[in-house]
């Protein structure tokens with residue numbers, strides 16, 4: 001590989017000296033990544049990796065997609081930034097497009113630069129609309145790194161703030177593999193959904209603005225609720241006049257085989273937050289709401305870089321590619337093939353406790369006897385796969401869930417290659 005690269009050891013040295021240590025990295029022996037092309041990443045020595053994590057569910061259309069890159073370059077050379085106090089076209093075209101592709105009557109958007117900001121803004125909007133300030137959130141959810149969004153996060157791994165915000169009540173999530181009520185679906189009669197009402201009645205003042213939830217929990221370990229869960233939850237929220245904010249930051253834009261994961265559950269939220277895959281790698285965030293809700297936010301609000309011409313152009317180009325290349329359908333088709341292959345591996349290895357997820361958002365929870373989280377084994381597999389040229393993710397409350405969230409352009413043949421190596425890797429641990 002051409003170029004003057006300092007290599008992983010020097011990068012780690014500089015990181016130790018100049019970066020705040022909370023920014024950690026994967027792998028015992030990490031590589032320096034220097035190039036991305038479609039479904040592949042390359043390190044500084046020219047080694048190629050098949051990417052099954054997409055930079056945590058971001059590069060859905062593939063790394064450095066030629067069309068998106070070209071559009072970004074043209075925009076960078078023409079007009080990079082003005083901010084929203086001046087009129088530009090890409091931001092309104094993107095808002096119009098988002099209204100078209102999102103479900104239900106979601107219509108009006110606000111743009112910012114990250115998922116965290118999107119959730120922070122969505123929560124503010126819910127407060128403005130309802131006049132209430134309490135929130136409900138799910139255990140095992142992740143919603144961001146600011147004071148408030150970290151407080152909404154239900155994973156202690158990511159809850160660093162020693163003084164979180166009050167007025168947030170947590171609800172046991174629909175984690176069937178480790179059911180918080182010891183039940184089994186469907187005999188459980190969705191006890192976890194019913195718990196939403198119990199929490200409203202016992203843990204809040206009754207003045208709740210919104211409940212925030214990921215339709216499939218990404219960082220929590222690709223935790224996928226059973227059918228009917230979100231419908232039951234929404235019915236309760238509606239009865240209490242509580243809004244539903246769906247966090248599609250990790251699940252949006254085709255990832256689960258639908259444009260948005262909430263469509264799998266046939267529920268229409270009043271507010272949706274997006275980021276990550278919307279711009280295929282350019283920093284972006286947005287919340288979109290039903291008009292009636294959105295129109296309660298009238299006092300000045302601005303984000304210096306939110307929806308700037310480059311980001312908005314990248315997002316529009318990404319949405320065009322997702323549609324033109326039928327990536328939503330591809331995620332559904334290849335994802336279903338992939339899940340079957342993972343289920344076959346589960347038959348072979350006791351270490352795989354559960355395979356879950358939808359489309360190309362899949363997870364395999366690794367456990368020892370008695371469902372004890374197999375953390376070391378998870379790390380060994382990640383390292384082995386990396387050495388063999390495959391990048392996969394890791395998440396879950398105990399960091400024992402293998403995460404598979406490849407660019408949506410991968411094929412069945414790529415899945416076969418990954419499964420063959422994963423099989424080898426599992427046989428070694």
Ligand SMILES: Cc1ncc(COP(=O)(O)O)c(C=O)c1O
Pocket residue numbers: 056113114115116117119142143144145214218219247248249250275276
């Ligand atoms: C579901 C979810 N919400 C919010 C965030 C925060 O997004 P960002 O890192 O862009 O601030 C993440 C990031 O991983 C996420 O997965």
